[in-house]
Amino acid sequence: MDNWADILIQEYKEGxxxxxxxxxxAIDDDDIKQINSMIKCMSYSIDWMATGDNREHIKGLIKKEYISTITFIA
Structure with missing residues (x-):
């Protein structure tokens, strides 16, 4: 039997x-941008619910900031 999180993940995948x-x-570029943003948010939410972890943060740092800092230092 699926728990509530599995059911919710499936609903998000369908969405x-x-x-x-x-x-x-979609025809309008603004609509496409908005839909892309919504898809990105849905993907993030699905990953979050599936793993229970925020992959964007490393000990309080946002991964992009960490990588750019390492690149800058190197």
Whole structure:
């Protein structure tokens, strides 16, 4: 039996598929940008629910900031 998180993840995956279909039919660039943003948020939420972990942060640092700092120092 699936728990509530598994059910919610499945609903989010279905919603993400719908957004991808909507994106294919979108004409306006602003709509496409908005839909891309929504897809990104859905992907982040799915990952968060599946892993229970925020992969964007490393000990309080945002991963992008950490990588750019290392690149700058090197």
């Amino acid at each position: 993400k598929k719908e957004l991808k279909r909507l994106k294919e039919r």
